[in-house]
Amino acid sequence: MNNLPKAMLIDLDDTILAYDKLARPTWLSVCQNHAETLPGVTPEEVVEAIDEYRKWYWSDPTRHRTARLNLGNVRGDVVEGGFKRLGITVPGLALKMGNEYAEKREQAVTPFPGAIDALVALKDLGIRMAMVTNGSSETQRAKISRWDLEPYFEYILVEGEFGTGKPDPEVYRHAMTTLDSEPSNTWMIGDNLEWEVAAPQRMGITGVWHDWKGRGLPQGTKIKPDRIIKSLQDLLQLPLE
Ligand SMILES: [Mg+2]
Structure with a gap:
């Protein structure tokens, strides 16, 4: 022994x-799926903005705890945060992309x-x-x-x-x-x-x-x-x- x-x-x-290494590639595939509804920006730019915002979002221990116990709205909020950085406003899209991301990512684990x-x-x-x-x-x-x-x-x-x-x-x-x-x-x-x-x-x-x-x-x-x-x-x- x-x-x-x-x-x-x-x-x-x-x-x-x-788990973690799937985040960025999954976001990229979701952003690529919606490239046509995101005029003026590349999917890579959207991923970058989402990435920056989500790193900030998850960096605070209290916010981290609340978010991990209720992931339901988190992904939509993260997309919304990324969109704000780029000045994108498409009603309902952030939530839709957030849900799509959640499903793809859990499947890929x-x-x-x-x-x-x-x-x-x-x-x-x-x-x-x-x-x-x-x-x-x-x-x-x-x-x-x-x-x-x-x-x-x-x-x-x-x-x-x-x-x-x-x-x-x-x-x-x-x-x-x-x-x-x-x-x-x-x-x-x-x-x-x-x-x-x-x-x-x-x-x-x-x-x-x-x-x-x-x-x-x-x-x-x-x-x-x-x-x-x-x-x-x-x-x-x-x-x-
Ligand atoms: Mg761990």
Whole structure:
């Protein structure tokens, strides 16, 4: 047995399922579909404006929380914000494009190559696993059931069902209780440096950062992951201690 812990808390989006990298290509395809109704601008320019606005929109933790728990209106609002930057006013179009985007993007979500194999192997090694995911019950459960992820986890904590999400310490505490583990023998694995590294580390949990982009830590960050992996399979190839 290598140096793997008794228990792992694992994030869903951008850890098991590739999610973020779909945003821009999906927006581009939606904008291309509506190129004729958007005179005077190229689809690329619209994507750029939407991109700028959505980065601003999601950058505030409070707005982020409200938005992820009710994605219903968010996409339309984001298109509207992009349109405003370009001076575009076409009644009803922002909402239509937002809905189209939501449907396309959820359809395109897929596990990272090797992610499911890694879950199978970790389970076979006897590691107790809980999924800890932020977002609404509806959106998160749809992805979990579509990819049949339930069997790998003894417990699945969804923010919208539990009532609070990462980085609230209660979330990690509750997940550890269900796995009968302590911070000293638990790892939290995910792509968000605050939610899955810094916050768990403050409780004594090992924080493993999933660097799915493979670009290393962002410049200027003070957060120091205990381990950095580029895929869940890397967990199985850690050096012996
Ligand atoms: Mg994530």
